[in-house]
Amino acid sequence: MLKSISKTFAAIAVISTSLFAGSMVAQAAGGGEHIEVQDWGFKGPFGTYDRDAMARGYQVYKEVCSSCHALEHLSFRHLGDKGGPFYDAEYPNPNDNPVVKAFAKDWTVERIDQESGDVIDDTAIPADKFPDVFPNAIAAAASNGGAVPPDLSIIIQARTGGADYLYALLTGYESDENHDGVYHNSAFPGGAIKMAPPLSDDLVEYADGTKATTEQMAHDVVEFLAWSGDPKMEVRKKVGFATFLFLFIFALLLFMTYKEVWKDVEH
Ligand code: HEC
Structure with missing residues (x-):
């Protein structure tokens, strides 16, 4: 009996390890040869986001990328959601979070005036979505040498190589x-991109005193965009692990019950 339990235990352990290993390999796959794999804290079955890096990454997005790239899937209040960069347990409703309110105030959104019906500019509130940068793709292309800066909210999910690709892209300019407005970038497919190098050392001044090297800013904005594209990742991993543990214990109990029930029957 003990022997077979340990055999079953071993089999379940082998299956589970290979499942976990499989998921890690799947995440590491993709990207070109020149895309170096980075050591992200959010990778792997127990990975979590680095909240300080995300907060710095938001600053980089706001001060640098937002002049060309939108974040259409995100509202300001998401920044204060549980798991978000500016979550505060004192404000479970992110609309009340003073940090989120202050950030929203830095942005202008368009609204319809309720009396005249005119489109008017107004200060954003946490419930607003991040505003569009250009009125349409034609205007975006016209301002960027014919190339449209893509929306960044799910860019990490949208590109082969994900976080590693984005980091390589941002640090890939020599x-x-x-x-004629075309730059060489070793990470961009084809090597020629119509985005000028957006980062250079000390471009932003981090509030937490971190030195703003190009690599640091690239790392931080990737961390922020990894979260914006998959804000429920941490919860999903936790639930996944709990489910796995439950199924494991359940399988063990089931096996022991089976042995107990059939113990006096010859077979
Ligand atoms: C001055 C405008 C401008 C700024 C600022 C800017 N970009 Fe871009 N970006 C572009 C344009 C234009 C393209 C499209 C380039 C092309 O297709 O050749 C682009 C493309 C991209 C792409 C898509 C690459 C691909 O695989 O298709 C990513 C990702 C990106 N930018 C990230 C960023 C990040 C992150 C920042 C801030 C650190 C940033 N950009 C700042 C203009 C800008």
Whole structure:
């Protein structure tokens, strides 16, 4: 009896380890040869986001990327959701979170005036979505040498190589030399991109005193965009693990019951 239990235990352990290993390999796959794999804390079955890095990443998005790229799937209040960069347990409703309110105030959104029906500019509130940067794709292309800056809210999910690709892209410029607005970037497919190098050392001044090197800013904005594309990842992993544990114990109990029930029957 003990022997077979230990055999079953071993079999379940082997299956579970290979399942976990499989999921890690799946996450690491993708990307070109020049895309270096980085050591992200949010990878793997127990990975979580780094909240300080996300908060710094928001600052990079706001001060640098937001002049060209939108975040159409995100509202300001999401920043204060549980698991978000500015979550505060004192304000379970992120609409009341003073940090989120202050951030929203930095942005202007368009509203319909309720009396005249005119479109008017107004200060954003936490419930607002991040505003569009350009009125449409034609206007976006016209301002960017014919290329449209894509929405960044789910860019990590939308590109092969994900976080590693985005990091490689942001750190993949050797110089800011260009031919008619086309820059060389070793990570971009084809090597020629119409985005000028957006980052350079000390471009932002981090509130927490972290030195703003290009690599640091690239790392932080990737952390922020990894969260924006998959804000429920941490909860999902926790629930997944709990389910796994439950099924494991359940399988063990079931097996022991089976042995107990059939113990006096010859077979
Ligand atoms: C001055 C405008 C501008 C700024 C600022 C800017 N970008 Fe871009 N970005 C572009 C344009 C234009 C493209 C499209 C380039 C192309 O298709 O050749 C682009 C493309 C991209 C892409 C898509 C690459 C791909 O695989 O298709 C990503 C990701 C990106 N930018 C991230 C960022 C991040 C992150 C920042 C801030 C650190 C940033 N950008 C700042 C203009 C900008």
